[in-house]
Amino acid sequence: MKTHLRLLLALALSAMLSGAAVRKVTADDPLPSWNDGQAKTAIIDLVQRVTNEGSPDFVSRADRIATFDNDGTLWSEHPMYTQLAFAIDRIKSLAPEHPEWNTTQPFKAALDNDLKALAAAGEKGLVELVMASHAGISTAEFEQIVKGWFATAEHPRFKRPYTQCVYQPMLELLTYLRANGFKTYIISGGGVEFMRPITEAAYGIPPEQVVGSTVKTQFEIKDGKPVLMRLPEVDFIDDKSGKPVGINMFIGKRPIAAFGNSAGDREMLEWIGAGARARLMMLVFHDDARREYAYGPARGLPDSKFGVFPEALMDEAKEKGWHVISMKNDWARVFAFEE
Amino acid sequence: MKTHLRLLLALALSAMLSGAAVRKVTADDPLPSWNDGQAKTAIIDLVQRVTNEGSPDFVSRADRIATFDNDGTLWSEHPMYTQLAFAIDRIKSLAPEHPEWNTTQPFKAALDNDLKALAAAGEKGLVELVMASHAGISTAEFEQIVKGWFATAEHPRFKRPYTQCVYQPMLELLTYLRANGFKTYIISGGGVEFMRPITEAAYGIPPEQVVGSTVKTQFEIKDGKPVLMRLPEVDFIDDKSGKPVGINMFIGKRPIAAFGNSAGDREMLEWIGAGARARLMMLVFHDDARREYAYGPARGLPDSKFGVFPEALMDEAKEKGWHVISMKNDWARVFAFEE
Numbered sequence: 001m002k003t004h005l006r007l008l009l010a011l012a013l014s015a016m017l018s019g020a021a022v023r024k025v026t027a028d029d030p031l032p033s034w035n036d037g038q039a040k041t042a043i044i045d046l047v048q049r050v051t052n053e054g055s056p057d058f059v060s061r062a063d064r065i066a067t068f069d070n071d072g073t074l075w076s077e078h079p080m081y082t083q084l085a086f087a088i089d090r091i092k093s094l095a096p097e098h099p100e101w102n103t104t105q106p107f108k109a110a111l112d113n114d115l116k117a118l119a120a121a122g123e124k125g126l127v128e129l130v131m132a133s134h135a136g137i138s139t140a141e142f143e144q145i146v147k148g149w150f151a152t153a154e155h156p157r158f159k160r161p162y163t164q165c166v167y168q169p170m171l172e173l174l175t176y177l178r179a180n181g182f183k184t185y186i187i188s189g190g191g192v193e194f195m196r197p198i199t200e201a202a203y204g205i206p207p208e209q210v211v212g213s214t215v216k217t218q219f220e221i222k223d224g225k226p227v228l229m230r231l232p233e234v235d236f237i238d239d240k241s242g243k244p245v246g247i248n249m250f251i252g253k254r255p256i257a258a259f260g261n262s263a264g265d266r267e268m269l270e271w272i273g274a275g276a277r278a279r280l281m282m283l284v285f286h287d288d289a290r291r292e293y294a295y296g297p298a299r300g301l302p303d304s305k306f307g308v309f310p311e312a313l314m315d316e317a318k319e320k321g322w323h324v325i326s327m328k329n330d331w332a333r334v335f336a337f338e339e
Numbered sequence: 340m341k342t343h344l345r346l347l348l349a350l351a352l353s354a355m356l357s358g359a360a361v362r363k364v365t366a367d368d369p370l371p372s373w374n375d376g377q378a379k380t381a382i383i384d385l386v387q388r389v390t391n392e393g394s395p396d397f398v399s400r401a402d403r404i405a406t407f408d409n410d411g412t413l414w415s416e417h418p419m420y421t422q423l424a425f426a427i428d429r430i431k432s433l434a435p436e437h438p439e440w441n442t443t444q445p446f447k448a449a450l451d452n453d454l455k456a457l458a459a460a461g462e463k464g465l466v467e468l469v470m471a472s473h474a475g476i477s478t479a480e481f482e483q484i485v486k487g488w489f490a491t492a493e494h495p496r497f498k499r500p501y502t503q504c505v506y507q508p509m510l511e512l513l514t515y516l517r518a519n520g521f522k523t524y525i526i527s528g529g530g531v532e533f534m535r536p537i538t539e540a541a542y543g544i545p546p547e548q549v550v551g552s553t554v555k556t557q558f559e560i561k562d563g564k565p566v567l568m569r570l571p572e573v574d575f576i577d578d579k580s581g582k583p584v585g586i587n588m589f590i591g592k593r594p595i596a597a598f599g600n601s602a603g604d605r606e607m608l609e610w611i612g613a614g615a616r617a618r619l620m621m622l623v624f625h626d627d628a629r630r631e632y633a634y635g636p637a638r639g640l641p642d643s644k645f646g647v648f649p650e651a652l653m654d655e656a657k658e659k660g661w662h663v664i665s666m667k668n669d670w671a672r673v674f675a676f677e678e
Contacts, residue, residue: 062545139587183547196591206401207591208522217587219580219606226609228587241558248478248556248567250589252535252546267558270565 030176033169033333039282039325043173046257046280047180057278059256061181066257067247067268068170070188070195070212072307073261073284074203075166076155078293080115081306082162083194084126086149088113090133098132107132119305127234130191135215135232138222139193142230146197160337163202167284168338169331170259174203177257185209185255187246189239189264193230211250213238239264244271261286262307266316273320281322285309288328291338369515372508372672378621378664382512385596385619386519396617398595400520405596406586406607407509409527409534409551411646412600412623413542414505415494417632419454420645421501422533423465425488427452429472437471446471458644466573469530474554474571477561478532481569485536499676502541506623507677508670509598513542516596524594526585527551528578528603532569550589552577578603583610594618600625601646605655612659620661624648627667630677 034040049057050064071077091101091110101107106125109117118125134142155165174184186205188195192212199205214235217228238246244267247255258265258272261284269281286309287294287301295304298314317324327334373379388396389403410416430440430449440446445464448456457464473481494504513523525544527534531551538544553574556567577585583606586594597604597611600623608620625648626633626640634643637653656663666673 062539192588192591200401208589210591214588217584219583219610221609226583226606226613228583228610244558244565244567245556249531249553250547252531252549267565270560271558271567274565 030179031169031172033172033331035330035332037330039323039330042280042282042323043176046278047176049278050256051180059277063253063256063277064177064180064182065185065251065253065255066177066182066259067185067187067251067255067272068174068258069260069262069265069268070186070190072286073167073259073265074170074186075162076158076292077307078286078295078304079156079306081190083190084118084129084306085153085162086146086194087126087129087133089149089153090145091129094133115305131215131232131234134191134194135230138227138229139217140227142193143197146194150198158335158337163198164337165335166202167331168333168336170284171203171336173259174205178204182257183209185211185247185251187238187243187258187268188212189237189242191215192238211238211246213242241267243268247271256280258282259284262309263313264307266313269322270320273322281317281320282325283309283313283317283322284325284327287326288331288334291334292327369518370508370511372511372670374669374671376669378662378669381619381621381662382515385617386515388617389595390519398616402592402595402616403516403519403521404524404590404592404594405516405521405598406524406526406590406594406611407513407597408599408601408604408607409525409529411625412506412598412604413509413525414501415497415631416646417625417634417643418495418645420529422469422529423457423645424492424501425485425533426465426468426472428488428492429484430468433472454644470554470571470573473530473533474569477566477568478556479566481532482536485533489537497674497676502537503676504674505541506670507672507675509623510542510675512598513544517543521596522548524548524550524586524590526577526582526597526607528576528581530554531577550577550585552581580606582607586610597621598623601648602652603646605652608659608661612661620656620659621664622648622652622656622661623664623666625666627665627670627673630673631666 031040049055050059052058068074071081088110091107095101095111101111106118106121106129109121110129150161150163153162154160155162158165177184184205186195186199190212192210192214195212196207196210199210216231216233216235218231220227220229236242243265254275255272256275256277257280258268259282260268272279273281286292294301296309297303298309298311370379388394389398391397407413410420427449430446434440434450440450445457445460445468448460449468489500489502492501493499494501497504516523523544525534525538529551531549531553534551535546535549538549555570555572555574557570559566559568575581582604593614594611595614595616596619597608598621599607611618612620625631633640635648636642637648637650
């Protein structure tokens with residue numbers, strides 16, 4: 001009896017941990033961290049249709065392209081973008097050479113961990129921080145700095161390396177798509193050279209399939225050796241209407257699946273949605289404060305500085321047949337480290 | 340006896356047609372259109388070293404990246420860049436809507452087929468032509484125009500579609516590299532959206548592996564549908580020092596092999612040459628007026644408006660161990676249509 005009770009308790013606990021919806025795990029389930037529901041069904045349905053040579057929706061391997069936003073879609077973007085955490089740490093390590101930062105915004109805010117003042121500095125302030133902390137060095141030096149940071153930095157809530165704060169259901173989705181001949185790309189507003197050092201290990205996505213925002217770089221000969229120097233000048237912002245531009249520039253084809261989570265992904269989904277072939281557009285909705293975070297402002301959730309999901313985006317999703325993934329209901333597990 | 344004579348004549352003719360050097364063709368030769376010599380040996384040597392897991396020069400598949408210039412390296416760039424021929428044709432077809440072009444340079448020069456006046460208009464003039472002929476339409480419209488042009492346009496000397504004026508030895512090289520796990524990229528000063536519609540069929544290189552110069556594009560909603568409009572504004576020039584910048588931006592890794600043919604490829608070869616691994620840098624030298632064209636001004640050949648190979652580049656190649664491919668001596672065959 002005791003054993004029986006323990007079993008029941010374990011089952012109940014497991015059901016709680018695995019979210020609200022009931023979950024059927026089978027040995028050959030390619031998406032075990034997804035609860036059964038519309039979202040999971042939509043993914044499997046697309047893959048089956050485009051890979052079935054007899055189907056009118058068949059798509060050749062060369063054209064099976066899926067694009068993923070990064071922040072908030074593949075990994076956590078709260079309490080702040082990972083790249084902002086990096087920029088703040090970098091500002092701190094450079095501060096001894098810049099005494100003027102102690103009294104100048106947005107640097108003072110970064111040094112004081114003053115998120116409110118940072119937010120008040122707006123996009124202009126963030127760009128200033130990134131330029132001061134990401135430029136004036138070669139691409140090779142920057143890569144080493146980024147790698148070094150990721151090796152030691154930890155997410156403030158989950159107390160783990162940021163590269164572990166990636167969503168397990170999305171890792172399964174990436175693997176499932178690739179196993180079915182898809183090429184998976186990141187299309188992120190984040191800096192491309194901040195992401196590339198870790199995307200292969202974190203997501204199985206090689207550097208050449210990472211599209212992001214860039215600073216201008218310049219070819220120079222230094223001490224007789226060619227280097228690419230990172231200039232303090234924005235080159236391309238791969239966000240909002242920049243996302244379809246980046247997709248066209250880097251891929252040159254229209255993807256058939258796109259995954260995002262915020263207003264910054266709207267134009268990407270519109271662009272993929274306007275394709276002629278079978279296609280799938282999905283948005284991750286962060287409604288799970290217990291396991292991760294909950295923010296909107298759609299559906300009455302709190303507004304957010306990072307990864308805004310407005311009610312208008314929810315309306316557009318409904319109107320255009322984009323699927324909204326409820327983190328709380330659709331994901332049986334959020335992080336691999338949960339268990 | 341007559342048969343014997345005919346055989347001798349055929350052999351002599353075949354030796355003439357196949358260039359100066361003696362050519363050994365074996366059934367398993369991956370590069371049958373290359374004569375035996377330093378260039379062919381260097382290619383096979385690199386491939387054997389980087390694919391041999393026991394070799395200290397072994398390179399994993401993910402890092403076997405080879406970059407190719409297009410004009411003059413993969414296809415003919417004389418009597419003018421193919422894209423310039425396209426721009427001139429496009430200016431002609433747009434001329435009825437632009438009566439002012441009859442009296443304004445560089446448009447008048449294009450309408451009059453006046454190559455000398457076009458050359459006098461310089462780079463600024465060429466950019467004006469390209470902007471007027473390549474912009475103000477959507478990326479989808481431009482793609483259709485490019486495809487339509489390639490379907491009917493012919494090379495003025497070879498009287499064949501431009502997509503057939505590709506170098507047979509380089510096609511074999513692309514195939515050989517890919518068969519050995521290399522990813523092959525185009526890194527060209529030409530417009531990326533001019534090349535992408537034909538690179539898969541011409542070279543087996545998909546759109547996402549074509550890096551080139553770009554105009555700015557802008558996401559717009561037209562008649563309720565999202566489009567990317569091509570703006571009359573240069574975004575990126577993928578030439579000279581722009582080539583390492585483009586490689587870093589699009590690939591994010593340093594290739595281990597690079598192929599070019601002119602001063603525009605110098606920085607690309609310097610960048611690849613500065614890598615730490617086994618690597619190969621090669622320049623095609625156009626010294627074959629009979630089968631293709633001969634231009635320098637290196638080695639006393641005539642100077643050129645398109646694809647300049649100065650003596651200084653020859654000197655740098657010698658100093659840095661870059662291989663110079665003599666079209667006349669190293670290539671047994673230039674075009675597939677020769678036979």
